[in-house]
Amino acid sequence: MTDAVSAGGGESAREDAVWRWLMLAPAGLLLALFSVLPVVNLFALSFLNITWKDGRSTMSAAGLAHYLALPADNLFRAGLANTLVFALFAVLGQLLLGFFLALLTSRIRRGAILYRTIFILPILIPGIVIGAIWKLMYNPDFGLINQTFGLVGLGPFDWLKSADTALMSVIIVDVWHWTPFCFLLFLAGLESLPQDVYEAAELDGATWLQELLYVTLPMMAPTILVTMAFRLIVAFKVFDEVYLLTSGGPGTSTEVISFTIYQRFFTEDRAGYGSAMSVVVIFITALLLVLALAARRRRESAT
């Protein structure tokens, strides 16, 4: 009897597994079709040269040539270096500001909705409008920023056209644009923290700073890590802000990797080389994601 039950259970489990896979199959196929296949195609293209004659494309093997040419590409090197600097400082700024604003908003009892709405406004604005807004803000002749500096006798500065300030100026725009994203995630995280821990800390006579350092931050660490991972990945893909504000210049001071790919792949029509560059960037982005997930896992297992 026991054996029969066990045999029946095993059969039922197998049936469950079959049904589970069958149900998942359409979604899996779609995922493969729209996500995996294009990447595989991109990868294959990165080993080819494509030329056009008589209106038809001709493909020829390039081997590893495109990958081997990458380290010698000045634009690729500058793009990679600037993207790392951009991602690091932009995400750091967004995390700090977002956390600070979320902390303040979580303590507000009256008008919280109004503050939330105001703080998330930048994320709702289309990229092209952000480009227009900040191009005007940074204008050396009539921009708001220079007018403000002018009140104390400084400037005018040509923020976007000077190699010394251009990258910093684009980072500021990105911080302004994406801080609301961090703010929203942090606010949700803060509001879901258990209140009894705070009550216990209060009873123990913890100061505001101690509460922040020893209660809030440790409990928010998973949220901060996930937010940072998301933002790092998106920051690594920055394109529109650079395209609209500086086009990568002056010199290579604001060249970022997405812009380099755009130039090599589209403007210069080097599909094979552009694909190799894209594959490397996908790898780096995936690596960032893996590192962030590993850090989260380490933290979870430690606690």
Added chain:
Amino acid sequence: MKSIILNRRAALGAGAMLALGAYSARAQSKLPPITIVINQSPWFASFRQTVELYEKETGAKVNLDVNPFAGSLEKQRNSVRAASGQYDVLIMNSGWFAEMYAGGFVEAITDIDPGFKLDKDVYTLGDTVYYDPAKKVMTPAGKLMSMPISPLIPLLYYRGDLYKRDGLKTPETFAELEANARKLHSPPKMFGIVQRGARGPHTVAYDFYPYLYGHGGGIFKDQAAADYSVTLNDEKGRAALDYYIRLAREAGHPKTAAFDQTEVIQQMVTGQAGHIMMVIAAWSQMDDPTKSAVVDKVEFAPTPHVAGVPTSPGLGHWLGGISKNVPDDRKRAAVEFFRWFQTAQAQTASAKLGAIPISAAAYRDPISEERRFRWMKPMADSLKHAVNIYQFPEASEVIAILELGLNRAIAGEITSVAALNGMADEIHAVMAKHNYKTGKAAPLK
């Protein structure tokens, strides 16, 4: 009042002409609509008005798909590589028309209509309207592939009123230009010269060509003979780049490395530039009182050169080609548009609308004597010396190399010698990769 007497023969002739005209208009109106893909440039407004004139005169219908410079190229590539094209006429820049010819994407006009003849007054712009696919060269022995649309070359724009005030002479040589620019240089209110040094799809490189070729230099040894040995980093190239940078630093704008066409024109029309070397398409903005503070104060001259070398403006022209992958009736309709566009009447009318004529007939027209068309004479003088910079389809790769190297040198990231040697190495690698006959000079020290 003068009376008009018609005899029988004259009346019959007039009747026949009217009938022919009516037939022609009817035949034109039966043409299918065509779509032209074009970029948004300073000369676009005049082209649009010229097209409207064509529609009014013939009853034909033309749709314009207007895009930014790089966007236009991208749309053209997508259209010509598809099984069936979206655009009938491609407005191709000097930086990419060779790609369209060599790729087999453009159909020869004379293959569509063997009776089509290019008007004898139309500039062939370094014979870039012809292409011989077998020899891969642009010579009149090849087929007529395109119609010039805008024969853009740069001219020197200078402040005539300030020249008169300071008793300066119109510069012919680079030394004279530098002396005059230094004389007018009084930053931040007035910059002796404002240059277009930003990196873009074809920006700083295009600005640099008159300097390079005006110094007797060049990118390649002899393109017409298919010798693509790189000569960019010879002494003439160094003299040209050093001159460009010196002018920018000592008599130019401190933000030269970030200035594109818009900023350069803006500096001139706001009265902050003594000189600019700018594509002639911007002339109408100088005298537009709604846009310019220097109306009637800007004069024009051929771009300067060193002694013994003629003015050498780089062709930044636009050609109209007919897509191979569109229906035959639309191809024929496109040919009809070209047939009308090249006439002396259409060209003179388009000049009055602000366009740069492609026909010598328009430059001979009495309008060229009018004050507002004072750019026409230097333009006609310059056109015969215009240099076709690229004859091969991989030009965009070379342009990208120049854009980065020149911009970095102007921004001060690298020295002119490092920039020239680096660019020469990269261009050589590109030409070798595509199996052209090439070589390179000893690096500059």
